[in-house]
Amino acid sequence: MKEKIADLEEKARRLRVAIVKTLHKSQSGHTGGSLSAIDMVCALYFHKMRHNPQEPTWDGRDRFVLSKGHAAPALYVTLAECGYFPSEDLMMLRRLGSHLQGHPDSKGTPGVDVCTGSLGQGLSMANGMALGLKLDGKDNRVYAVLGDGELQEGQVWEAAMAAAHYKSDNLCAFIDSNGLQIDGDVSKVMNVSSISDKFKAFGWNVIEIDGHDMGQIIAALDAAEAHKGAPTAIVAKTVKGKGVHLFENKASYHGVTPNDDELPEALKCLGCFD
Amino acid sequence: MIATRDAYGEVLAELGGENDKIVVLDADLSGSTKTAVFAKKFPNRFFNMGIAEANMVGTAAGLAAVGKIPFLSTFAIFAAGRGWEQIRQALAYPKANVKVVATHGGVTVGEDGGSHQSVEDVAIMRAIPNMTVIVPADGEETKGAIRAAAAYKGPVYVRLGRNKVPSVFPAGHKFEIGKGVVVVPGTDLTFITTGLMTAQAVIAAEKLKAEGISARVLHIGTVKPLDKELVEEAARETGAVITAEEHSVVGGLGGAVAEFLGEACPTLMKRVGVYDRFGTSGKSDELLKYFGLNAETLIEEAREIVSRKK
Numbered sequence: 001m002k003e004k005i006a007d008l009e010e011k012a013r014r015l016r017v018a019i020v021k022t023l024h025k026s027q028s029g030h031t032g033g034s035l036s037a038i039d040m041v042c043a044l045y046f047h048k049m050r051h052n053p054q055e056p057t058w059d060g061r062d063r064f065v066l067s068k069g070h071a072a073p074a075l076y077v078t079l080a081e082c083g084y085f086p087s088e089d090l091m092m093l094r095r096l097g098s099h100l101q102g103h104p105d106s107k108g109t110p111g112v113d114v115c116t117g118s119l120g121q122g123l124s125m126a127n128g129m130a131l132g133l134k135l136d137g138k139d140n141r142v143y144a145v146l147g148d149g150e151l152q153e154g155q156v157w158e159a160a161m162a163a164a165h166y167k168s169d170n171l172c173a174f175i176d177s178n179g180l181q182i183d184g185d186v187s188k189v190m191n192v193s194s195i196s197d198k199f200k201a202f203g204w205n206v207i208e209i210d211g212h213d214m215g216q217i218i219a220a221l222d223a224a225e226a227h228k229g230a231p232t233a234i235v236a237k238t239v240k241g242k243g244v245h246l247f248e249n250k251a252s253y254h255g256v257t258p259n260d261d262e263l264p265e266a267l268k269c270l271g272c273f274d
Numbered sequence: 275m276i277a278t279r280d281a282y283g284e285v286l287a288e289l290g291g292e293n294d295k296i297v298v299l300d301a302d303l304s305g306s307t308k309t310a311v312f313a314k315k316f317p318n319r320f321f322n323m324g325i326a327e328a329n330m331v332g333t334a335a336g337l338a339a340v341g342k343i344p345f346l347s348t349f350a351i352f353a354a355g356r357g358w359e360q361i362r363q364a365l366a367y368p369k370a371n372v373k374v375v376a377t378h379g380g381v382t383v384g385e386d387g388g389s390h391q392s393v394e395d396v397a398i399m400r401a402i403p404n405m406t407v408i409v410p411a412d413g414e415e416t417k418g419a420i421r422a423a424a425a426y427k428g429p430v431y432v433r434l435g436r437n438k439v440p441s442v443f444p445a446g447h448k449f450e451i452g453k454g455v456v457v458v459p460g461t462d463l464t465f466i467t468t469g470l471m472t473a474q475a476v477i478a479a480e481k482l483k484a485e486g487i488s489a490r491v492l493h494i495g496t497v498k499p500l501d502k503e504l505v506e507e508a509a510r511e512t513g514a515v516i517t518a519e520e521h522s523v524v525g526g527l528g529g530a531v532a533e534f535l536g537e538a539c540p541t542l543m544k545r546v547g548v549y550d551r552f553g554t555s556g557k558s559d560e561l562l563k564y565f566g567l568n569a570e571t572l573i574e575e576a577r578e579i580v581s582r583k584k
Contacts, residue, residue, distance in 0.1 A: 065336075114335060115363060118359060121328075128333035128339070155360070
């Protein structure tokens with residue numbers, strides 16, 4: 001297990017490098033939230049989820065919904081690393097004609113099942129998938145990643161209510177709780193705490209973790225799968241911009257990309273010297 | 275005489291038996307939208323989502339993403355209104371195979387009043403890329419339209435009504451998405467109509483005949499994509515067009531025909547509908563008269579437009 005965790009940590013480091021390089025190239029996109037979510041996305045794709053990059057629409061796959069669609073770079077670098085599409089495509093992020101749209105688009109990108117980006121909608125879609133898979137008697141699981149600022153959208157709670165009502169225990173949602181949103185601290189813009197208490201009150205199984213601790217992420221995913229009769233919310237305390245001190249805990253890096261001056265330092269932070 | 279929503283309930287339950295991919299969602303109005311008929315027959319494929327339309331649309335998108343063919347229903351004001359952005363983002367943008375079947379469209383909702391009378395839904399659905407928008411004239415066409423929507427791969431908005439409406443089409447009428455139907459031939463003007471106004475146009479055409487005015491009735495069941503061929507043909511051959519719908523004249527069928535003919539074949543035109551205002555409480559038939567949504571209005575407008583031709 002120790003080796004597995006070390007492997008995943010190394011994978012996540014490389015994915016962070018790819019996020020920084022991709023966003024430096026595109027000069028448009030969301031740095032902070034991509035870096036806060038990447039450990040969870042990495043654990044899902046390289047450890048937990050059943051999926052087949054050679055057959056993106058394989059019927060037996062688990063499903064993933066990036067509800068905080070602005071963290072698309074985290075998803076794209078992971079899909080590229082898995083082999084869903086060539087890594088060179090990353091350099092076309094947000095360019096005219098690229099399948100890598102600013103926010104995930106199921107029409108063009110292999111491995112993306114739904115369109116997200118307008119906040120608050122992904123949990124509804126994930127629960128719809130969970131309901132459909134259960135209806136077919138399948139044991140596939142559905143995973144979603146939401147932001148903490150995103151929880152301000154009322155639709156999230158409509159979905160939370162419905163998922164508990166229908167006992168969607170094949171659904172597991174990460175809350176990437178980095179505490180920051182565009183206008184500043186989540187607690188100051190519109191306080192959503194206590195996130196755990198809210199999901200518990202809606203009838204969810206709730207697990208609190210450090211969202212950058214690979215061991216805790218994996219243990220929480222296993223516990224979520226073992227829990228029957230209710231969906232699970234993994235409330236993950238994270239750091240916006242995690243891994244690059246220039247960007248860490250800065251709301252100003254929500255939608256700002258690394259510039260030419262910052263790139264060498266950012267890569268150095270991530271142990272990348274090429 | 276049958277309400278289009280009743281025809282929907284009937285055909286949806288039939289389809290449920292034919293195709294187990296069909297699932298149905300409702301937002302606490304299944305008795306009124308008639309999805310309860312399906313729910314009774316196939317309880318495990320029916321999801322009551324409570325009074326939460328935004329989540330209902332997103333859930334339907336998720337069900338479609340795993341291969342289901344979701345039909346979701348509520349009143350038009352809530353489906354198209356509350357769910358507009360979700361319909362845009364989660365259904366139309368990814369071309370999700372979801373059918374939004376909205377009942378209680380227009381002013382015939384009646385006593386509930388302006389808050390519940392959707393006169394904008396066709397316009398706001400029509401503005402969304404990838405959307406197909408259907409407004410059946412009667413029960414028979416509704417059955418065909420629902421079957422066509424189920425067979426079509428992609429998002430569809432079908433607008434139905436609350437009240438019983440006269441039959442326009444015979445039993446077994448075949449509905450084709452995007453195809454208009456010339457219900458009455460004519461040469462002096464064309465009524466281009468949708469929904470319950472088609473039956474009124476047939477009555478109007480019959481009465482105008484006695485005055486020596488030959489009115490064509492072109493029924494447009496699919497407001498989007500518009501049957502441009504038949505609309506242009508009607509404009510060229512009759513030289514005058516009157517659109518009619520139980521909807522605002524802004525952006526609905528009248529808007530669609532005006533936009534198209536304005537570019538393709540500028541023609542004398544009049545739009546009959548609700549003139550940029552909200553509905554109000556009253557009995558359905560009183561409201562149709564109040565808003566001028568009847569054969570009498572069409573006859574007056576026909577006389578007027580024919581006189582303008584000369």
